[in-house]
Amino acid sequence: MSPSSLANARIDGRRFWSTIERSAAIGTWRHGLNRLTLSDADKAIRDQFVEWCGGAGLAVRIDEVGNIFGRRAGRDDHLAPVLLGSHLDTQANGGRFDGIVGVLGALELVRTLNDLGHVTRRPIEIVNWTNEEGARFSPPMVASGCFAGVYERDWVYGRTADxxxxxxxxxxxxxxxxxxxxxxxxxDSYLELHIEQGPILDAERLQVGVVTHGYTSHGMLVEFRGETAHTGPWPMQSRRSALVAGARLVAAVDDIGWDFAHVGGKASAPRLQAWPNRAGILSEWAQVVCDVRQDDPVIAGIMAERVQRAVGEAAARAGCTCEILDRWNWGGRIFDEAMVELVRDTAASLGYSHRDVASQAGHDAYFLARICPTAMIFTPCRGGITHNDGEDATLDELIPGVNVLLHAAVARADR
Amino acid sequence: MSPSSLANARIDGRRFWSTIERSAAIGTWRHGLNRLTLSDADKAIRDQFVEWCGGAGLAVRIDEVGNIFGRRAGRDDHLAPVLLGSHLDTQANGGRFDGIVGVLGALELVRTLNDLGHVTRRPIEIVNWTNEEGARFSPPMVASGCFAGVYERDWVYGRTADxxxxxxxxxxxxxxxxxxxxxxxxxDSYLELHIEQGPILDAERLQVGVVTHGYTSHGMLVEFRGETAHTGPWPMQSRRSALVAGARLVAAVDDIGWDFAHVGGKASAPRLQAWPNRAGILSEWAQVVCDVRQDDPVIAGIMAERVQRAVGEAAARAGCTCEILDRWNWGGRIFDEAMVELVRDTAASLGYSHRDVASQAGHDAYFLARICPTAMIFTPCRGGITHNDGEDATLDELIPGVNVLLHAAVARADR
Known part of the structure; x- marks a missing residue:
């Protein structure tokens, strides 16, 4: 194959779209998907993915936490592979693209190389990470985190669903x-293609987002303990309702988000559990998941400090004790400069309109960045809507990103 | 049997206590009980109760909503029966006495009459009402409400658990x-014996509470609707989190309770559900159960008005829509004056220290009061603690109330 035919290579849009559509038929929910990790629907898309990998001539292996790798041999096959991927699990009211375009875009890349008969110097591996979303088992990105040495395998096994x-x-x-x-x-390196999950590319009608870094996020899992009592006779002064403490924290976190909204800060407490959480009885136990996100690590830190103070205030106001059971943070300038430049240069050389953007969501790439040079490529999605079955993107909006993935990956793999 | 031997009749405390203890062995949870309605544990205590009724010579019948009646024939058996009872189901972290002393006290009364060989003029029936607590199926007191013609049978059948x-x-x-x-x-009439579920009798070391009326309570089931979105990139200004709306309502209801605490008002929002209620995604749906209680119906009405306004404010603040799906209210001066006087006179004639008290909790008696002359008798419980496995009472504290039940019921049944 001539260098010029490789340079002119483009993915097969029709084939890529039919693969996306086949995926969208597994775990269908409203207009999108409800394909929680390790559910029957997740098993079905995994089976389909393994079959697709086999059809593309990839050697499949599955690790102890369920990450699925498909390997395409390189000319110097002993070299470290270029790794490409994302996740096939979705949120409870998720879309057809979040994570999925990264895995199936990498599959399309392999198929395109097969068509061209081009064997890269380094092997290329594509991957589907287990439980990126964290919607069924907390925390998110737990299996890529395990791959990167952040979480112990047995701890991962112990994560428990509701x-x-x-x-x-x-x-x-x-x-x-x-x-x-x-x-x-x-x-050798890791590249992740993903829908933006933000409104910028769609609003500015740009084809490719070059992800320079991630918003800094601080999160925590908070537990409140009080005691059960009757909702009728029990005096307000004696009450120790953990649900009230949790609800006060949820409201306070939302307030903090509003206080920083003018600088693009976000604060969320998306999950509140309580026990017994029943009519007629005050709850003795509650847990809240919350996090803050902001582009500037200093401001993100200020927001996190506010949340931590709100935890104590919510507990005190409700007469409960509190404990921060877990903390996490991610984001920052974690991506490899040369890799980011490769993505930017590839988009430019392919003639795609593009701009630098930050990622506001968490991604498996954040963990991979700890162990190898990493970058991300964003494609537009309508209105930035995501984690909602209204998530949408057209094939024309996706193709540029997949082509950037193709050429950036090949450039890296042929080094 | 001579009239004087009847006048001197007292229940068998040891037998009564052993019955209470046998009940406390079914559905044991921590120091108390978790015997949610229609659970396996509830079936077990029902089986035991039916066996006890048979042993006491009662004719058992079970109605279509599971209320269990045990009938002791009267001399004029065609007359309307005097009905005595309460409930054997408990809260999720309930005690061994709440409801139970009313049913098993009535059983002990029958056994005592059997010992005496006294047949009352009117029949006496004892009853265990289904789902008084409302902890598993909403609303509470649903089966006594159905008996009183307030709820349709098929609507009761449709109540759904989590x-x-x-x-x-x-x-x-x-x-x-x-x-x-x-x-x-x-x-003919209904008498319900119950632990006070309040601190007054215990604090004042009184043996019997003569229940004159119930606190006025207004409750509602509120639903919020928003839309799911990503907790990361989605701007605060665009968020429509139903969980945030629900949490703001829970906090606001608690604030309202505090505003009226100095006059003994209570406001509670003990149950908040949301969907998906998962990490990483804003919830599109939430429901909150809330109520207010105050002795004065006018003040209770003011509190309810405040809660209703808080519903709209919580929804607006979170960008959600809201709907009040259900409303209920109970309490007030619903008990029969002659029946209340009978309880008071009986306590006095038996030489028990007593006082008038209001009920702050809901009771099956509230519904029975709609169809027949009704009154309630309270016994002390330690610190007023209830809906908590620390609920406690001694046999000595319970005996006076059961004896009042005995003599008031016989007086009524021999009319």
Missing amino acids: DGATLGGELVRIGYRGEVPVGGVVP | DGATLGGELVRIGYRGEVPVGGVVP
């Missing part, structure tokens, strides 16, 4: 607890 | 959907 199922148990149930040890191999 | 089970389905599952039509028979 119905009592464990991540480890569900991996066994759907047949995706693989034999391959997690991590250990350091990729 | 796990999707219906009240009607669970009645069938545990074998307690009886053949007897609900209600239709108007009792």
Whole structure:
């Protein structure tokens, strides 16, 4: 194959779209998907993905936390692979593109290289990470975090869903607890294609987002403890309702978000659980998941400090005790400069309109950036709507990003 | 039997206590009980109760909503019965006495009359009402409400638990959907013995509470609707989180309770559900159960008005729509003056220290008061603690109330 035919290579849009549509038929929910990690629907898309990998000549392996890798051999096959991927699980009211374009775009890339008969110097591997969303098992990105050495395998297995199922148990149930040890191999580099999940590219009618960094996010899992009592006779002065403490925190976090809205800050407390949470009885236990996000790490830190103070205030106001059970943070200038430049240059050389953007959402790439040079490519999505079945993008909006993935990955793999 | 031996009749405390203790072994949870209505534990205590009724010579019948009646024939058996009872179901973190002393006290009364060989003129019936607590199926007191003609049988069957089970389905599952039509028979009168669920009798070391009326309570079930979105990129200005709306209402209701605490008002929002209620996604749906209680119906009305305004404010603040799906109210001066006087006179004639008290909790008696002369008798409970496994009372504290029940019921039944 001539260098010029490789330079002119473009993905097959029709094939890519039919793959996206086949995925969208698995776990369909309203106009989008409800394909929670390790559910029956997740098993079905995994089976389909493994079949697609086989059809594309990839050697499939599954690691102990269910990450699925498809390997395309390189000319110097002992070299570290260029890794490309994202996730096939979705939120409870998710769309057809979030995560999915990153995995199926990488699959389309492999198919395109197969058509061209081009074998890269380094192997290329594509990956579907387990439980990116964290909607069923907390925290999110737990399996890419395990791959990057941040989480222990057995701790990951112990993550528990609301119905009592464990991540480890569900991996066994759907047949995706693989034999391959997690991590250990350091990729040459990692590239993740994703819909923007923000309004900028759509509003500015740009084809490609070059992700320079991630918003800084601080999150925490907070527990309140009080005591049960009757909602009737029990005096207000004696009440220790953990639900009231949790609700006060949810409201306070929202207030903090509003206080920083003019500088693009966000604060969310999307999950509040309580027990017994029943009519007639005050709750003795509550948990709240909350986080703040802002582009500037200093401002994000100020917001996190405000949230932490709000935890104590909510507890005191409701007569409860509180404990911050878990904390996490991500984002910042974690991506590799050369990789980001490669993405920018590739978009330019392919003639696509593009701009630098920050990622406001969490991504598996954040963990991969800890162990190898990493970058991300964004494609537009309508109105920035995501984590909603109204999430939408056209094929024409997706193709440029997949072509950038193709050429950036090949450039890296042929180094 | 001579009139004087009847006048001197007292219940058998040891037998009564052993019955209470046997009940406390069914559905044991921490130091108390978790015997949600129509659960396996509720079936077990129902089976035990039916066996006890049979042992006491009562004719048992079960109506279509699972209310269990045990009938002791009267000399003029065609006359309307004097009805005595309460409930054997408990809250999720309930005690061994709430409701239970009313049913098992009535059983002990029958056993005492059997010992004496005294047959009353009117029949006496004892009853265990289904789902008084409303902890598993909303609303509370649904089966006594059905008996009183307030709720339709089929509507009662359709009440649904968090796990999707219906009240009607669970009645069938545990074998307690009886053949007897609900209600239709108007009792001569209804007497309900209950622990105070308040601190007054315990604090003042009094043996019997003569319940004159109930606090006025206004409750509502509120629904908020918004839309799902990503907790990261989605701007604060665009958010429509139903969980935030619900949490703001829970906090506002608590504030209203505090505003009226100095006059003994209570406001509670003990239950907040949301969907998806997961990390990473804003919730599109939430429901809140809330109520206010105050002795003075006018003040209770002011509190209810405040809550209603808070519903709209919470929705507006979170960009959601709201709807009040259901409203209820109870309490007030609903009890029969002659019956209240009978309880007071009986306590006095037995030499028990007593005082008039208001009920702050809801009771099946509130519905019975709509169809027949009704009164309630309270016994002390430690610190007023209830809907908590720390609920406690000694046998000595319970005996006076059961003896008042005995003599008031016999006086009524021999009329």
